Amino acid sequence: MKIAVCTKVNHIEIQEQTLPEIDCHQVLLKVSICGICGSDLAAWQGSEHKKYPYTPGHEFCGTIEKVGKDVVGFHIGQRVVIDPNLGCGECRFCRMGKPNICDFLKTRPVKSNGGFAEYVALDYRMVYHLPDKIEDDLAPFIEPLSCALYAARSAKVKSREKVVIFGGGLMGMLTGVALKSSKAGIILVEPAKNRRESAGRLLNIKAFSLSEIKESNLVGKIDVAIEYSGSAHALSQAIRILRKAGRIVLAGLIMDPKAADISLIDVTTRELEIRGVWLNPNTFEEAIRLTIEYKNILQQLKTEVFRLDNIVAALERALQQDVNKVFVKP
Numbered sequence: 001m002k003i004a005v006c007t008k009v010n011h012i013e014i015q016e017q018t019l020p021e022i023d024c025h026q027v028l029l030k031v032s033i034c035g036i037c038g039s040d041l042a043a044w045q046g047s048e049h050k051k052y053p054y055t056p057g058h059e060f061c062g063t064i065e066k067v068g069k070d071v072v073g074f075h076i077g078q079r080v081v082i083d084p085n086l087g088c089g090e091c092r093f094c095r096m097g098k099p100n101i102c103d104f105l106k107t108r109p110v111k112s113n114g115g116f117a118e119y120v121a122l123d124y125r126m127v128y129h130l131p132d133k134i135e136d137d138l139a140p141f142i143e144p145l146s147c148a149l150y151a152a153r154s155a156k157v158k159s160r161e162k163v164v165i166f167g168g169g170l171m172g173m174l175t176g177v178a179l180k181s182s183k184a185g186i187i188l189v190e191p192a193k194n195r196r197e198s199a200g201r202l203l204n205i206k207a208f209s210l211s212e213i214k215e216s217n218l219v220g221k222i223d224v225a226i227e228y229s230g231s232a233h234a235l236s237q238a239i240r241i242l243r244k245a246g247r248i249v250l251a252g253l254i255m256d257p258k259a260a261d262i263s264l265i266d267v268t269t270r271e272l273e274i275r276g277v278w279l280n281p282n283t284f285e286e287a288i289r290l291t292i293e294y295k296n297i298l299q300q301l302k303t304e305v306f307r308l309d310n311i312v313a314a315l316e317r318a319l320q321q322d323v324n325k326v327f328v329k330p
Helices: 038-045 139-154 170-178 193-203 210-215 232-241 264-269 284-293 308-318
Strands: 002-008 011-016 026-035 059-067 079-082 119-123 127-129 162-166 185-189 206-208 222-227 242-250 273-276 303-307 325-329
Touching: 002 308, 011 308, 026 079, 026 139, 038 308, 059 119, 059 139, 079 139, 127 284, 139 170, 139 284, 139 325, 162 170, 162 232, 170 185, 170 193, 185 193, 185 210, 193 206, 206 210, 210 232, 222 232, 232 242, 303 308, 308 325
Parallel strands: 162 185, 162 222, 185 206, 222 242, 242 273, 303 325
Antiparallel strands: 002 011, 026 059, 026 119, 026 325, 059 079, 079 127
């Protein structure tokens, strides 16, 4: 099979390898399409710690080619989509219902390689049936949508509350989709004009720049802020616009927290609630349902498709902000 392999920082190449063998709990999946995530770019560029050689790709779907003898509920020829996050089921956090912070999350779900390949072998517990109503080119949205759904659930948004999403990239937009049925007032903040206008149009919500939200009459009246931009400055603004007893969910990775201008006394005296979220525990099946319900929105997102042989061009294109998602097809 063909497989894309990161052999060192900023270097990825197409190799020929033998098909992976499966054990009794695994399925062999023929990959149909795989989305490029920001973490894939980080692994390629070396900004996320990975042991090379490494094959990225976790937003993918495909068709089952082989099944292990102990696999339950799946058969050869079935279309499936992958939830790449599987806890051990035994540690303290898994028992708490938080497999996303499982002590063994990175090592327990044995899989041969990532989705930038023609075939993948993986634990059948990572596999979900892909309904016929979801075409292959929509399936890679399910995993990031499940993460956005977890952020939205963690915010505990109530009807008629005012919610501001900071960041108009894919995850910010998918969080807007996840909140569609909440009957809350959704506002998006994004500095890039093209992203701001696109998100506002697709989600049918108000969209502001940072300066516009700072100068608006909404300061001190926002119930919930969901931070996806990864900007310390945006975090500072998010805290400032919250009302007393407001809630903020940190879903993006702020790499320079020292740049945030935050008064912890203000957090205390206004009783603000701040919580982080990570990955997608217990949201994947709901994300599949939402993909069907809001496929008209997802189909309007700007996407581009590259062949696996053109993986370098695909990764370089995914770095650009004028496209919502880049796909790789083996």
